Each structure stands twice: as structure tokens, then as C-alpha cells.
Amino acid sequence: MELVPVLARWLHFLAGIMWIGLLYYFNFVQVPALKAAAADNTAAGITRHVAPRALLYFRWSAVVTWLAGAALLGSNFVSAFTLQKGYAGIGLGAWLGTIMLFNVWALIWPNQQKILGLKPATDEEKNKARRVALLASRTNMALSIPMLFFMAGGLTHKAAFGL
Amino acid sequence: MKNPLDSIWGTIISGLVVTAILYYVVKSVLM
Numbered sequence: 001m002e003l004v005p006v007l008a009r010w011l012h013f014l015a016g017i018m019w020i021g022l023l024y025y026f027n028f029v030q031v032p033a034l035k036a037a038a039a040d041n042t043a044a045g046i047t048r049h050v051a052p053r054a055l056l057y058f059r060w061s062a063v064v065t066w067l068a069g070a071a072l073l074g075s076n077f078v079s080a081f082t083l084q085k086g087y088a089g090i091g092l093g094a095w096l097g098t099i100m101l102f103n104v105w106a107l108i109w110p111n112q113q114k115i116l117g118l119k120p121a122t123d124e125e126k127n128k129a130r131r132v133a134l135l136a137s138r139t140n141m142a143l144s145i146p147m148l149f150f151m152a153g154g155l156t157h158k159a160a161f162g163l
Numbered sequence: 164m165k166n167p168l169d170s171i172w173g174t175i176i177s178g179l180v181v182t183a184i185l186y187y188v189v190k191s192v193l194m
Contacts, residue, residue, distance in 0.1 A: 027171060088193035092185055138168035145178030146185050 008071040015064035020144055022058040027141045030054070031134070047116055055112055062104045066097060093150030100140045100147065107136035 030046065037043035073080050073094065080091035111129035114121035121129065167173030 027174070083193055085193075088189045092189060092193075135166075135168055138174045142168065142174045142178035142181060145175070146182040149182050150185070150189075 005072055005074065008068045012065060012068035012072055015061045015068060018057060018061040019065050020148070022054055022061070023137070023140055023144060025054065026058070026137055051112070051116055052118070055109065059104050059109050062101050066101050069094065069097060089150050089153050093147050096143050096147035096150065100143055103136045103140050108133050108140070111136070
């Protein structure tokens, strides 16, 4: 048994569960909780103590997931990303994961820094940042559905595509 | 028109629709 693919798959799953788990936490729990907390002025506990920690694990687990996935693809990396015959399923999953990683680092994290006061921003900039961060997070939640479908099919996708 | 990503259910339904579209693209064009 080759050691690298075994360890890469294990790490890919561990980090992926943390990444997507925190993504679902943000969308299913934190966003509605902040809305309720804003109504009775108790949001500070979440924004000061919970959100920064959740975002720390969220953005770095995304990186680890991607790197472990790339290691797992190994010599199939180019075939997957160029959607070669037989690799289109896993390749599409890999592309969706890559788009999601981009959203985390280019849209969600920079805007969350403004929202949480980790980076200086005016009220107007904060409002805009809230909208962009929410839409990027929701986009990732929507993309996680096809991403997991194509990832879960594995490299051959024999079961899903009747091959 | 309301943005479907503004609600959790709109987001989930959007994800399922994208899954179905990509499944057929992969099955009929790329496989």
C-alpha cells in the first residue's frame, strides 16, 4: 500500500470535514444567531470570541484540504483539472473546491476582517463587506453540494455514471 | 427578483439545481 495517497486521503477528509463543517456552522447557525443577537445587543460575544476563532480554522482547513486533495490526485492532477476522459467527475469536484478556496481567501476573509473590526473600515464599507461576505459564503454553501457529489464519486465515478 | 442566496433554502435548492446540471454535462459531454 502506498503511504502518501493513504495519508493524503485521510488528511483531505479530516480537513475537509472541518472546512465544510464550519461553512455550514456559519450559514446554519452563526448568521441567524447574529441576527437574533443584534436585536437584544448580545452580538459582541459572537463577533469578538467565536467568529475570529471559527474563521481561523475555517480558512486554514480550506488550504489543508486543497493541498491534501492535490497530493491525493498526484500524477492525475493535470488530467483531473483539464477534465480528461474518465477524470471529468473528480476534476469538476476539484474545480469547485478550488473556486471555494478562492472565495474563502479573496472574498470571505478580507470582508470578515472589516466586519469584525480586525481591519479599519467605515460603516458604509462594513455594510458592503457584510453583503459580499454573505453572498460569497452562500455561494460556497451552494457549491459544496455539487462539489461533495463529484468528490464522493471518487476517481472513476463508476457508480454515479454507470461506467 | 429576489436573490436565492439570501435564504438557506434558496441556497440549498440552487446547489441541487447546479448538481443536476453539472451531472448531465459530465455524463453526456465529458465522460
